[in-house]
Structure formats: C-alpha cells, structure tokens
Amino acid sequence: MAKTESKKTITYDSKYxxxxxxxxxxxxxxxxxxxxxxxxxxxxxxxxxxxxxxxxQENVIFNLRNFYNMIDYEFWLVVADRPVDINVxxxxxxxxxxxTPNGAIxxxxxxxxxxxxxxxxxxxxxxxxxxxxxxxEKKMEIIGxxxxxxxxxxxNCGINASQVSNSDIRMILDNxxxxxxxxxxxxxxxx
Numbered sequence: 001m002a003k004t005e006s007k008k009t010i011t012y013d014s015k016y017x018x019x020x021x022x023x024x025x026x027x028x029x030x031x032x033x034x035x036x037x038x039x040x041x042x043x044x045x046x047x048x049x050x051x052x053x054x055x056x057q058e059n060v061i062f063n064l065r066n067f068y069n070m071i072d073y074e075f076w077l078v079v080a081d082r083p084v085d086i087n088v089x090x091x092x093x094x095x096x097x098x099x100t101p102n103g104a105i106x107x108x109x110x111x112x113x114x115x116x117x118x119x120x121x122x123x124x125x126x127x128x129x130x131x132x133x134x135x136x137e138k139k140m141e142i143i144g145x146x147x148x149x150x151x152x153x154x155x156n157c158g159i160n161a162s163q164v165s166n167s168d169i170r171m172i173l174d175n176x177x178x179x180x181x182x183x184x185x186x187x188x189x190x191x
Contacts, residue, residue: 040134043131045159045160047160078131086119
C-alpha cells in the first residue's frame, strides 16, 4: 500500500509578526517561549585584533578556536545592527564649538559637524554593529552556568562580554522580524 501524506497549511489571521511568533515574554535578558524554553546569551564587545602584533593575533584566534570547541550545546552567533542617534554627538560638537576660542580647532569642529550632518541624510543609515552568542534552555540553573562560562571563557580570550539585556533582545527581534524597524511591544497608546 502506498502511504499518502497530506500537507497542512497554517494560516495566520494577523498581519503583525509578534502575533504569530511563539514569544510569551521578554524579561531579565531572556525571551520566554510558549514551549517553556528561554532564549538568552551574551553580548560581545567588538575587538579589532588586526591592530595587534602578529603573536597576539594568533593567540586570540587560538583561544577563540578553543572557546568554540568547548561549547557542547546548540548556540547561535548573531550579528545585528542597532540604529544610532548621533544628535547627542552633534549637540556636544556644537557646545565644543561655542566654548573654543581657537580658530584652528573651531575649523576642525565645523568639519566634524559637516561630516555628522552628511551622515544624517536619507541615504545613510547610521548603525552600531553588535555581536551576540545566544542559546536556548529550560532550566534556570543551567542558563546561569552557561552565561557565566561564556563570559569567563571569552575573558580568557581577551574579549569582554555581558549577559544580554531586554533592550538587546528587542533590538535583535526587531532586526530579524521587522526589517530593523523599531517596535514598542506591549505599549498602550492613549486616545
């Protein structure tokens, strides 16, 4: 007898991504999923090893290789762009300009202001690239141990890391689910 398989098509009535993603909540730097798992991890500070001497570069690469080989569970390396508001930077430049009497320094500040204004144009998207290692787990004690181990092991590689925050989690979700458009999850707008 031939076995027949039926294809099931799942349809979603909502046009909003957050209505069909299996996220129960975001708390304490973790995404709680509907199936009881938590997704969390560490945020890694970027480090340019190419400005180091050859021996230090090779040491960092060797330590990172050992670091990745020690991870014995499923994990995801995530690179995400966080939009940057450079208005604060521009305001500081304006303050420096008004405080500086030296004409040469004022000229340099004006050049920086012009360059910053150029980046504010529509054709530019000013972002800060951030790096994460994420994993999923159900048990809180295992989550705590994994985060501690990841931070310590990365420190042995000369790389700083910290547990992801709720803001980091939301930014990652915005990047992957909404094309980088910021959303306000759970925000109630008054009429």
